[in-house]
Amino acid sequence: MPISARTYFGKIMLFGEYSVISQGRALSVPISKFHARLQFPGEEFNIEETRLNQQLKDYLLDLVRREETERRDHGIDLNRFALDLLRGLYLESDIPPGYGAGSSGALVAAVYESYACEPVPHKPFPSPRNMRKLMRRLGMLEAYFHGTSSGIDPLSCYLQKPLLIDPEQGNKPVEIPPLPFGESGGFFLVDTFLPRRTESLVSRFSEHYIQEHFRNMIHDSYIPLVDFCIDALLEAHPDEIARGIRQLSSMQMIYFREMIPPGFFDAWNHGLETGEFYLKLCGAGGGGFLLGFTENYDLARKSFHNNEDQFLPFPISG
Missing domain, CATH: 3.30.70.890 (GHMP kinase, C-terminal domain)
Known part of the structure; x- marks a missing residue:
């Protein structure tokens, strides 16, 4: 199975920072200015590709450690992921890290879509049951970057739609009507x-x-x-x-x-x-x-x- 050729946009939590971890609603939207995708290098590695490849290797080692010591099942084909890393796989991304724009979320979304043993498709939009399953899985995969993760950021990057996060009613895609200011505001x-x-x-x-x-x-x-x-x-x-x-x-x-x-x-x-x-x-x-x-x-x-x-x-x- 080839790696995903999809480009993953960054995301911005428009509303809901901190309230969402207190069981409030949140609204997350994609930001197409920033994006990421998995790539293989050309015939020769350059220094930057080698560095990015090592970052993914470190991530893989953490997944392996968690599966062995904490008995976690991430639902990822780690062997196939490892083989592709030996071929130089890296994440090409211009999403600024440490900015809340989805740098780790896009990475997790790309890894999940490429290596999940039984991936939940992003189209058509997942059912409520599959949405909960997807969010839990993505949260586990993002834990390496934040200690713990709700799964909201990688979910937003994976689905690529404005997403209303609602702990009571469930998460759903939404349409955001245009503002009346045109390009001036x-x-x-x-x-x-x-x-x-x-x-x-x-x-x-x-x-x-x-x-x-x-x-x-x-x-x-x-x-x-x-x-x-x-x-x-x-x-x-x-x-x-x-x-x-x-x-x-x-x-x-x-x-x-x-x-x-x-x-x-x-x-x-x-x-x-x-x-x-x-x-x-x-x-x-x-x-x-x-x-x-x-x-x-x-x-x-x-x-x-x-x-x-x-x-x-x-x-x-x-």
């Missing part, structure tokens, strides 16, 4: 140029979550606000989207301040004070991307010195 990404480690940030959140007042805030205020933003976007209510994101931005500045890179406090507060744009965490925070929303890209871009490498418009309809 909408969502954007801000590159902090700071990679981050998800595990430490999630651990910090878990420490806060033990405290009753913080836990009550999450369930009584934060999760309902995330739900409001998701529903406003899916139902195409731009005024409510802006209002919801403004409240979310303000709440994150208060309760998630330690997850915001200090160098972006001024821009974050400027957006809240002027209404020119609003910033929120994108994934765990601490670095990587920030997610923004504006009705006027040109106006918002000025707060980031018109830096085309830092300010990235992010169309999401589809």
Whole structure:
């Protein structure tokens, strides 16, 4: 069986960071600007291909170790995977690692589709039962990168569709209607140029979550606000989207301040004070991307010195 020839897009969790691990909903969307695919080298390895091949070998060794010591069955043909690695298999990817954009999720999706013994097809869209099975399997395969994994990121990369994560009703694909601003406004990404480690940030959140007042805030205020933003976007209510994101931005500045890179406090507060744009965490925070929303890209871009490498418009309809 040949390796998957599919290209796997990165993903962005548009709404739901931290609430999703508290049994709230989340909305994950593909980002076609970044992508990855499995490749074999040409006749001669170059240095970069050798390095990327070694990364996959390290990943394989961890899967083998877990199967032997923890008696885990990843459902992967490890022998065939190993043989392809000896032939130089590597993952060609421009998804920035440590950015919450799906670098490990895309790798896991590619490995799963190429080497799963009984893969759940990505088309047609999996049944609820197969979706749960797929998410568990992908979560196990991603554990190497994050210690533990819900499976949401590789699931998003594997299915390549906007995905509503709903612990109560089950996960399902959704259509995101276009915003009324055309190409002049909408969502954007801000590159902090700071990679981050998800595990430490999630651990910090878990420490806060033990405290009753913080836990009550999450369930009584934060999760309902995330739900409001998701529903406003899916139902195409731009005024409510802006209002919801403004409240979310303000709440994150208060309760998630330690997850915001200090160098972006001024821009974050400027957006809240002027209404020119609003910033929120994108994934765990601490670095990587920030997610923004504006009705006027040109106006918002000025707060980031018109830096085309830092300010990235992010169309999401589809």
